Amino acid sequence: MSGAALGRRLPRWARILLLLAPALTVIGVFFVAGIGQAVAQSLGHQPFLPGSRLSFDAYRSLGQDPAVRASLLLSLRVALLSTAVATVLGVAVALLLRRTGRSRRWLSSVLQGNLAVPHVVAALCMLLLLAQGGLLSRVGHAFGWTSRPADFPALTGDGFGWGIIMAYVWKETPFLVMITLAALSGGVEQLENAARTLGAGPVRRLVSVTLPLIAPPVAAGSLLVFAFAFGSYEVPYLLGRPYPATLPVVAYQYYRDTDLALRPQAMAVAVLITTLSVLLVAGYLALVRRLSRRAL
Amino acid sequence: MTGRGTVRRGVLSVAAAMAVLPLVPLLVWSISGQWRYPGLVPQQWSDRGLRLLTDPGSQVVQGLTTSAVIAVTVAVLACCIGLPAGRAIGVYRFRGRTLVRFLLLAPVIVPGLAVTLGIQVFFVRYGLSDTVTGVVLVHLLPTVPYAAVLLGAAFANLDLDYERQARMLGAGPIRTLLFVTVPLLRSALITAALFTFLISWSEYVLTLLIGGGQVRTLPLLLFAAIGSSDTTAAAALGLLVVGLPLLLVAVSARLLSTAAPTTIGLGRL
Amino acid sequence: MNDSTGATVELRRVSRRFGEVTAVETVDLSLRPGAMTALLGPSGCGKSTTLALIAGLQAPDSGDVHIDGAAMTTVPAERRPVAMVFQKPLLFPHLDVAGNVGFGLRMRRLPRREIRARVDAALAQMQLSGLAHRRVGQLSGGQEQRVALARALVLQPRVLLLDEPFSQLDAGLRAEMRGLVRQLQARTRITTLFVTHDQAEAVDVADDIVLMLDGRIAGHGPPPLFYSNPPSLDAARFFGVTNELPGRVSHGIWRSPDGALRVPCALPDGPAILTVRPEALHLAGPGDDPGEEDPPLTVTGTVASARFAGTHLAVRVQLSGDRTVTAHTPVGTPVPVGGKVRLSMAPDACTVFAAARA
Helix, strand or coil: CCCHHHHHHHCCHHHHHHHHHHHHHHHHHHHHHHHHHHHHHHHCCCCCCCCCCCCHHHHHHHCCCCCCCHHHHHHHHHHHHHHHHHHHHHHHHHHHHCCHHHHHHHHHHHHHHCCCCHHHHHHHHHHHHCCCHHHHHHHHHCCCCCCCCHHHCCCCCCCCCCHHHHHHHHHHHHHHHHHHHHCCCCCCHHHHHHHHCCCCCHHHHHHHHHHHHHHHHHHHHHHHHHHHHHCCCHHHHCCCCCCCCCCCHHHHHHHCCCHHHHHHHHHHHHHHHHHHHHHHHHHHHHHHHHHHHCCC | CCHHHHHHHHHHHHHHHHHCCCCCEEEEHHHHEEEECCCCCCCCCHHHHHHHHHCCCHHHHHHHHHHHHHHHHHHHHHHHHHHHHHHHHHCCCCHHHHHHHHHHHHHCCCCCHHHHHHHHHHHHCCCCCCCCCHHHHHHHHHHHHHHHHHHHHHHCCCCCHHHHHHCCCCCCHHHHHHHHHHCCCHHHHHHEEEHHHHHHHHHHHHHHHHHHHCCCCCHHHHHHHHHHHCCCHHHHHHHHHHHHHHHHHHHHHHHHHHHHHHHHHHCCC | CCCCCCCEEEEEEEEEEEECCEEEEEEEECCCCCCCEEECCCCCCCCCHHHHHHHCCCCCCEEEEECCCEEECCCCCCHHHHHECCCCCCCCCCHHHHHHHHHHHHHCCCCCHHHHHHHHHHHHHCCCHHHEEEEEEHHCCCHHHHHHHHHCCCCCCEEEEEEEECCCCCCHHHHHHHHHHHHHHHHCCCCCEEECCCCHHHHHCCCEEEEEEECCCEEEECCHHHHCCCCCCHHHHCCCEEEEEEEEEEEEEEEEEEEEECCCEEEEEEEEEECCCHEEEEEEECCCCCCCCCCCCEEEEEEEEEEEEECCCEEECCCCCEEEEEEEEEECCCCCCCCEEEEEECCHHHHECCCCCC
């Protein structure tokens, strides 16, 4: 019997399982097993090595490590600020952009190009622009505001993370513009017109019609931005300081340390990143859902 | 009214300028010979940076090849894996579908590095560490979910009666897939291929972790160049790394503007 | 066609369930070879499922489909000698008109030249010759469905299945397309099954009608049968009988306060319903004498309303006991609204059914 006829005889559940098998294998091996291994190894399990002893030592030492506390603070600050700024800017630009006919296409393509810029390149661009010897600093000198590179505020390699935040804002704002524009195209204008016939002025329309309507997709988008800014490695590595570094940078440093005793701690940081990103995302989503319901 | 329109246009022009501005020093640096502080323009122009990119003996050409081979392989694999998964979640309603959708979305949210650290030893153990194969495999983690979710949305909008019609015209399952389903999903497939390619092309830390510095893709070379003092070389390399994505997005701009979920993918490059 | 005899299509005790719902319940059906049969029924009666079972797009839970005497159980849809046109045109948007029409021939791996010749012939047959290289999106609704028909017929199938193919077209175009299909079928003598929920369409297009109700065959025969001698009360109702007079049958005679009628002796004694079509009711004044030896059955009542309905007047008459009947009379007949009338009906226009067991 041909494969065709055979395929038809398969029960439904088997067909679905077969379709999902390759993707679930990838996710099972790299994602589920990856998290499982990170948890196990953070507790002292050592694959392929005898005599591993399970303990919470790694977590205990993380709790006492001031560097980790500083990293956590930095990671959260960077992620929160870049998400907030990118969201506000993105929504604002999209709201302005949607009514302009010709220039919309033009600016959209500029923003789309921006989306495609790899984060490594974005970090390099920020270095060349914002560093104390960078283009902005030189402009400052040309206007006579500064006389030496050191007079220019340290925006890269700084303790606060300004450069990291700016790189994320530059990269993620266009993403949120696109998301907002897509959300605005789905019949929002008719509802705004309906609100207008009911006597709502421009501010009322924006606050009680437009924003609640676009809130869910925009929330989903900014949540992706947050998770990315919290967990990515390249930008904070290139634009931040070795100390305090963001959590992913710390995790990689610990993992690559010649002292293998630091590995459980590297895994513990990885588990911390995973847990926090999932928790923050869940809490944030719940909050936004409640906010948008109240406004409606 | 015209006054408000002018303000709006002004704000948007500033936005456009802000979007483009950071690329300016990159461009200028790549063709500068000497550009000391506080000069606003280079003291000396040079094509040294650009020559570096085309020198067949340099690492750059090798890196370009490695990057391209990996990214193309990843895009093809991710689409081949994502297509059936997309069919399952887009067409069927089954118990556990919510769990599957969660599993497909989770790798998008949870940082790849945190997930991959724990299995690096297995790559070493099974001889996949420091190999192109290992890097391709680890790149599937951030790409397969995108391909599956995007193609899932496409399958949900597909009228399966087209496939039944093809069967009635004598096409078996394989030829129905090749001659009907794939052409009908063409734009979603191109989009999925495009941005899984771009995700792989831009990936740094997973390549570093599994490739161990032996598999030198362009982002790895760029990292090394940024660390060195040769800004011109770094800028030229940066131009190469950003050039191909910009080109691809420009070519497929019409396609991208129609597919909103695409932007979700591009946000993660 | 290469042979003059059409294919036989038989369903033998075929059932198909979807979870709890039985869509097709032990159906036995044999289509007249070379004829156009309409499969008629309300939506959800199982007619589309029946079509899918014949096409092979679904497998029966039990029973067999036989085409030309061969069991189709293990034959996948793509290898059955069956072509199907769906409700939607389903033209492949990535192919032009000629590419669509030639799709099935390419699947059969015919030589390119033969494909082109047969596609050209099929397009000419459908008056689509100028459109061969038109993009599918540029066609009108009628053209789209003609291309879909050409795509099916170019394969010279033994059996042609049409699943409400014109239901998305407007009325004028639908009649025109029906005429085209009837003419093509008459020429090719392909055994054809035409699914529709519209009894007027079924009567207009088909040699035979299969009436399907609740997953079962409720009647099978030439269209006039369903008017002159409907096989069941449900069938009569589906074909537009609106007048039902309850009564009782005993010893082969139906009786009610209105009169009596001899009925086929097959009918068992008990409660029974006499049905009569509105156009078979004749209006007479209360005093008019039928003046015949064997008087037709008559009822009397009060005219409740008379409504102009284009070709006739629809007169509603209130009978005793809260019953109403509708009669169709020629336009121009004087109708005394509010007045008494007598309605007569020819015995052979009436059909009596045993009342449904409560």
